Amino acid sequence: MTSASRPVRTPVRTRFAPSPTGYLHIGGARTALFSWAFARRHGGTFILRIEDTDVARSTPAAVQAILDGMQWLGLEHDEGPFYQMQRMDRYKEVIGQMLAAGTAYHCYLSPEELDRLREAQRERGEKPRYDGRWRPEAGKVLPQPPAGVQPVVRFRNPAEGVVSWDDLVKGRIEIANAEMDDFIIARADGTPTYNFCVVVDDWDMGITHVIRGDDHVNNTPRQINVLQALGAEVPLYAHLSMILGDDGSKLSKRHGAVSVMQYDEEGYLPEAVINYLARLGWSHGDDEIFDRRQFVEWFDLDHITPSAAQFNTEKLNWLNAQYIKKADDAFLAAEVASRLARREVNPETGPSLEAVVALYKDRVANLNELADAAELFVADVHPAPEVVGQHLTDVAKAALASLRGRLAAAEWNRAALSQAIKDTMAEHGLKMPQVAIPLRVAVLGVPQTPAIDAVLEVLGRGRVLERLDRRL
CATH class of the missing domain: 1.10.10.350 (Arc Repressor Mutant, subunit A)
Known part of the structure; x- marks a missing residue:
C-alpha cells in the first residue's frame, strides 16, 4: 500500500520519548528524526517526552545530553519536554479509576513468592508467569490479604482472544491474550511502571502515531490492551528495525553507538548526520544527498524497510565531505575558528580563515581535518x-x-x-x-x-x- 492510498490519522501527533539513562545515540536520533519528519510532512505536532521514572538511573546530565543532541540536530519539538516524574498524580488517578472499574486489581503476592512460583514453572517446563491467584473472577474466593504486605496493582489482561495491530513497518501482528499474564502497573510503593505510564501519556497527549524501535514490539500488545480498557483510541504503530554496525553485529560504541554530540566533536555537520540518518532504513529511489526540507517533503512510512539497517562509517564520512564542499566559506571559517580556540590557538594571528577554508574544503572529510589544515597557517609549524x-x-x-x-x-x-x-x-x-x-x-x-x-x-x-x- 502506498502513502497515497494509506489513510493518515489527522491531525498527526507524534512523540519522541527517550529515557534519560544515557546520551542520545544514533538509534534514538533516527527514531526522533522519523517521528519529527512524519509530523512535519503532515503539518502535525511533534512532542518531546522524557521518560524518567527509572529514578535510580535517570540523571539531569543525561536529560541535558538528550536536549543538546536534539538541538544540534535541529529537531525542534512543538510541545514539551514533558517529564513523567511530574505526572505521578495523573497516573495514580487513572490507576484508581481502573481499580474501581475492575480492569485492575490488588495483588499481595510477594516478590519471593513470585520467584518460587516461576522457578516451579520452569522445572515443569512451563513458561514462567504470574498465575492469577489474586485475580478476581466470578465465584472465585480470594485469600485473606496478608497483614503488613503492601500490594502491587496488576492489569486485568483479557483472558481470551487476540490483540492485533497493522504495524506500519512490519505489517500485521497478532498475539494471543493467553500468552500474556496480568502485568504490574503499579509497584508496592505506589510508583507506576513503564508500560502503564506510556499508555496514559500517549492517551493524554493524543498521540496518533507511535514511531519507535522494534525493541518495543513486545510492549505494544500490553499497551494496546490497557488503552482499550481505558476506552482510549489506540494509536497507529510503526516499529523501526535495529541498526547494525559496519561488521553486521549489533551496533556498539566502536561503530557508531556513541552520543550524537560526539559527532559534533569529531567534526561532522548536523545536516550531514541528518541526511545519513534519513537513509538508515528508509530510501527515496537512488537519491543519496538531500536537505531536510526535501526529506520532509518525501518522507513516508511505506519506504521504511522492515529489515535491519547497517551503519556505514565510510558512507557517513563521504556524505560529510560532500556537505563540507557545498558549505559557505564564512560558515566553515567560523566553525574552524571555534575549534582552533578550543586548542588554544588564536585564529586572529593568521591569514583569512575563509581563504584557508576555500583551499582545503574539497580535500577534507570533517571539520577537524579542516581545523588541522588551518592551524598550519596560524600557529608555528614544527615539521618532524x-x-x-x-x-x-x-x-x-x-x-x-x-x-x-x-x-x-x-x-x-x-x-x-x-x-x-x-x-x-x-x-x-x-x-x-x-x-x-x-x-x-x-x-x-x-x-x-x-x-x-x-x-x-x-x-x-x-x-x-x-x-x-x-x-x-
Missing part, C-alpha cells in the same frame, strides 16, 4: 625531523634560498608566485616536486598541500619569508 631530513636537503635549501629572493620582490598573486617558482626550477635544473615539496615543508611543515602557489598567496608574504628564513 625525518620530514626535514628527507626533503630539506642541501640542494633543496639552495633552491629555496634563490626562491626567497624572488618572492621578496614578486607581486603577491598566484601568477607571479608561480612564475617565481618556475624561474627557480630553471635556474637550478630541478623539476616541480623538487622545489614545491621542500617549499611546502618549509612554510607549512608538511609535504602535501593544495597548489603551492595558492598556499603562498593565502599565507602572505611576511609569513612565507619568515618561515623560509627560519628553515634556511
